[in-house]
Amino acid sequence: MTATNKIQTYLQKTASPLPLIFFRIALGSMLFASIVRFWYNGWIEALYINPKHYFPFYGFEFVTPLGEFTYILFILCGASALMVALGLFYRVSSVVLFASFTYIELIDKSTYLNHYYFISLVCLLMIFLPANTALSLDALRNKKLAASQIPAWCTDSVKLFVGMLYFFAGLAKVNSDWLIHALPLRIWLPAKNDLPIIGGIFNHLWVAYAFAWIGCLYDLCIPFLLSNKKARPFAYMAVVIFHTLTSMLFPIGMFPYVMMATALIFFSPEFFHNILTKVSGNNTIVTTDRVFRYSRPARVCLQAFLAIFFIIQSVLPFRYLAYPGELFWTEQGYRFSWRVMLMEKAGHAEFTVKDTQGRLAVVDNKAFLTTLQEKMMTTQPDMILQYAHILRDHYTAQGFHSPQVYVDSYVALNGRLGMPLIDPHTNLANQHESFRAKPWILPHNHDSKGL
Amino acid sequence: MKSIKTQSIVVVLIITLFWSCSNNVSNDPAPTGEGNNRREILIHWVDNIIVPSYQRFETKLDVMVAKGQDFTNTPNNQTLLALRTAWVEAYVEWQKVEVFEFGAADRYALRTFFNIYPADVNGIMANINDPTANLNIPAAYARQGFPALDYLINGSGTDDNAILAFYTNHADAAKRKAYITTLLTRMSEMIDNVIAYWNKNEREAFISKTGLDIGSSMGLAVNAYVLHYEKYIRSGKIGIPAGATANSAGVAHPETVEAYYKKDISLILTQTAHQAAVDFFNGKNVTTGENGLGFKAYLNAIGAKDNSSGKDLSSIINDQFTVAKGKIDLLPPDFFQQINTDRSKMIDAFTEMQKAVRMIKVDMTSAMSITITYTDNDGD
Numbered sequence: 061m062t063a064t065n066k067i068q069t070y071l072q073k074t075a076s077p078l079p080l081i082f083f084r085i086a087l088g089s090m091l092f093a094s095i096v097r098f099w100y101n102g103w104i105e106a107l108y109i110n111p112k113h114y115f116p117f118y119g120f121e122f123v124t125p126l127g128e129f130t131y132i133l134f135i136l137c138g139a140s141a142l143m144v145a146l147g148l149f150y151r152v153s154s155v156v157l158f159a160s161f162t163y164i165e166l167i168d169k170s171t172y173l174n175h176y177y178f179i180s181l182v183c184l185l186m187i188f189l190p191a192n193t194a195l196s197l198d199a200l201r202n203k204k205l206a207a208s209q210i211p212a213w214c215t216d217s218v219k220l221f222v223g224m225l226y227f228f229a230g231l232a233k234v235n236s237d238w239l240i241h242a243l244p245l246r247i248w249l250p251a252k253n254d255l256p257i258i259g260g261i262f263n264h265l266w267v268a269y270a271f272a273w274i275g276c277l278y279d280l281c282i283p284f285l286l287s288n289k290k291a292r293p294f295a296y297m298a299v300v301i302f303h304t305l306t307s308m309l310f311p312i313g314m315f316p317y318v319m320m321a322t323a324l325i326f327f328s329p330e331f332f333h334n335i336l337t338k339v340s341g342n343n344t345i346v347t348t349d350r351v352f353r354y355s356r357p358a359r360v361c362l363q364a365f366l367a368i369f370f371i372i373q374s375v376l377p378f379r380y381l382a383y384p385g386e387l388f389w390t391e392q393g394y395r396f397s398w399r400v401m402l403m404e405k406a407g408h409a410e411f412t413v414k415d416t417q418g419r420l421a422v423v424d425n426k427a428f429l430t431t432l433q434e435k436m437m438t439t440q441p442d443m444i445l446q447y448a449h450i451l452r453d454h455y456t457a458q459g460f461h462s463p464q465v466y467v468d469s470y471v472a473l474n475g476r477l478g479m480p481l482i483d484p485h486t487n488l489a490n491q492h493e494s495f496r497a498k499p500w501i502l503p504h505n506h507d508s509k510g511l
Numbered sequence: 512m513k514s515i516k517t518q519s520i521v522v523v524l525i526i527t528l529f530w531s532c533s534n535n536v537s538n539d540p541a542p543t544g545e546g547n548n549r550r551e552i553l554i555h556w557v558d559n560i561i562v563p564s565y566q567r568f569e570t571k572l573d574v575m576v577a578k579g580q581d582f583t584n585t586p587n588n589q590t591l592l593a594l595r596t597a598w599v600e601a602y603v604e605w606q607k608v609e610v611f612e613f614g615a616a617d618r619y620a621l622r623t624f625f626n627i628y629p630a631d632v633n634g635i636m637a638n639i640n641d642p643t644a645n646l647n648i649p650a651a652y653a654r655q656g657f658p659a660l661d662y663l664i665n666g667s668g669t670d671d672n673a674i675l676a677f678y679t680n681h682a683d684a685a686k687r688k689a690y691i692t693t694l695l696t697r698m699s700e701m702i703d704n705v706i707a708y709w710n711k712n713e714r715e716a717f718i719s720k721t722g723l724d725i726g727s728s729m730g731l732a733v734n735a736y737v738l739h740y741e742k743y744i745r746s747g748k749i750g751i752p753a754g755a756t757a758n759s760a761g762v763a764h765p766e767t768v769e770a771y772y773k774k775d776i777s778l779i780l781t782q783t784a785h786q787a788a789v790d791f792f793n794g795k796n797v798t799t800g801e802n803g804l805g806f807k808a809y810l811n812a813i814g815a816k817d818n819s820s821g822k823d824l825s826s827i828i829n830d831q832f833t834v835a836k837g838k839i840d841l842l843p844p845d846f847f848q849q850i851n852t853d854r855s856k857m858i859d860a861f862t863e864m865q866k867a868v869r870m871i872k873v874d875m876t877s878a879m880s881i882t883i884t885y886t887d888n889d890g891d
């Protein structure tokens with residue numbers, strides 16, 4: 061059989077929708093819970109209403125906060141998450157979920173987290189997948205929608221995406237700081253030495269090394285282990301242990317639970333069928349024999365879209381190679397690459413604004429930014445530039461004539477003594493954001509080796 | 512089928528087990544260790560540094576209050592000089608406790624009532640004429656504490672005779688003396704409150720919050736410590752008067768020196784404050800004089816090094832403190848005069864202190880993994 065034939069056969073293959081259905085329910089419920097938690101913690105106000113300025117993503121400057129209407133946005137997001145979980149008006153609610161969630165995440169890059177990015181993209185995929193063909197109010201209302209088989213590649217594309225997340229996160233750990241120096245874990249773990257029972261072990265350096273190596277191997281192997289029937293129970297056990305541990309050690313919110321639920325998609329249809337039978341007491345949950353099929357044009361479009369999607373996803377994490385300098389230092393190509401927990405970075409940035417007529421101001425960052433925004437801004441060059449432009453515009457309004465903005469920055473990366481991040485003699489008011497390398501980022505005296 | 516059943520049981524069991532584990536994480540006592548046991552550090556700070564330092568300060572403050580009473584009872588040359596001496600000694604001792612602006616001191620906002628300068632002379636005169644004036648409002652900060660007393664006993668006349676006349680030969684003399692009494696009584700009560708609060712409520716709460724997140728004792732102490740060194744020693748005592756901060760655009764403000772009316776003690780106040788910051792870094796026990804638990808010991812225990820040079824971060828910071836101290840020691844007792852003649856030496860000291868600020872603010876907090884925000888984070 062030729063490769064083309066193999067692909068053809070694979071694309072014809074169908075499978076039970078149950079793993080995808082369960083994933084839909086888990087994703088919708090988790091997102092609903094996340095939104096409630098976000099609201100309950102007062103973060104809507106703190107992150108999207110109170111700040112005076114925001115840091116939109118390059119190319120997405122049109123995404124602006126909505127003031128008090130931001131609450132409506134969150135209601136929309138929460139409600140659509142719940143509807144996705146219930147499988148109600150699935151196409152519409154999945155589109156609304158993707159759009160509202162993504163809009164929220166695009167408002168301010170200070171709040172960027174890789175798992176939010178993951179959720180945005182998964183929601184995008186889910187729009188097109190037949191995840192409402194069973195255990196959904198849609199299928200209950202419309203019996204013609206119900207199906208006992210869907211194309212296997214539908215579920216597999218979610219698995220592939222989750223697998224890529226883990227694998228790239230693992231590849232990113234193959235670097236000298238993580239493996240050879242156990243950084244930043246050797247900095248972070250002792251901070252948890254007051255945990256009951258296990259706290260004491262974090263005083264030992266070998267524990268940081270063990271965590272680093274095991275973490276790296278875990279990320280690299282887990283997609284393959286979860287795909288293997290025999291290894292799956294143990295792999296899932298590892299997923300639960302790993303993510304529970306990280307949730308105890310680090311302030312990463314819902315992420316561990318999202319990943320524990322997400323990994324369930326690797327389980328076999330029989331596994332879910334068995335649960336259903338146990339819960340309902342009969343084994344006739346899925347009564348139809350219908351096979352779900354896309355119309356030909358829809359299928360072609362979707363498969364082309366998925367192909368492009370996965371090509372982009374495979375390339376994005378490596379775009380940093382197009383930039384000079386140490387990636388951790390310049391962060392050019394750092395986001396959207398599944399690089400998590402890799403850096404302990406802290407900084408201090410003092411901005412001076414002056415004009416040709418002798419006006420001068422040294423900026424109190426707290427008057428412009430929230431604590432979180434300031435923390436993120438001081439270590440990320442693109443945010444420093446955005447902030448410089450905010451200052452330029454502010455001081456122009458204050459009567460400065462074409463103000464010049466300079467920054468005196470000092471950043472410490474992974475336990476190396478701090479140094480200036482930005483050229484203090486560059487007038488940032490005149491610099492423009494682009495995908496080109498930023499020449500005003502000063503080089504770091506250390507290059508970590510690795511991917 | 513059997514294996515699937517087993518699978519689901521295993522999954523459910525594990526989830527239940529870990530869910531309950533992760534919810535049970537509480538603030539139990541920390542494990543023991545060498546220098547990295549934060550609970551022991553907090554205990555050392557409270558019992559061997561903070562509370563004894565306040566007690567020493569209280570002794571000096573009591574003397575000042577007594578001399579103040581003598582002076583207001585019988586204002587004469589002798590009682591004025593005695594009060595002045597006691598004021599200098601208490602002011603110097605104050606520099607050793609101003610660094611502890613967390614815990615009980617933060618609760619009472621001690622610094623804002625003890626040492627906000629330059630003194631607001633017009634406000635002081637207004638308050639003298641209005642004995643019911645509220646001293647707790649922000650506008651009143653610079654009308655009380657050591658800076659107000661500086662004006663009242665060192666600056667209210669051109670010489671000692673004029674100062675004495677201020678309290679004897681004037682229609683408002685009684686009110687003026689009463690204001691001194693009000694200020695002294697107030698300072699005394701506040702210190703009593705702070706010491707009592709440390710001994711009673713604050714100690715247990717402080718030593719039990721052993722984390723490094725927002726609201727943890729060490730997180731609060733680090734932030735207060737950095738703020739004190741940066742804003743109240745570097746900028747307040749040197750940067751602003753010398754016009755060394757970028758904000759002053761090179762314009763000196765010699766009238767904003769600490770102890771502006773006494774003038775010749777600016778140096779000793781700055782030296783004492785700087786040494787107190789260094790001693791706190793090194794965990795120096797104020798009773799035995801030996802270095803103990805604290806930032807230095809903690810940084811060493813967690814192996815904080817500059818990975819480029821391999822040198823201990825605590826040594827790098829101490830070395831920079833020494834350089835800064837060296838620059839401060841070159842200054843004369845009277846900063847006001849120094850700024851008016853040649854402020855370059857002041858700016859040198861400022862520059863070296865600025866280097867130390869960055870180390871404690873960025874390198875030290877980063878090495879200690881102090882959290883500064885509440886929100887989720889995936890470490891990028």
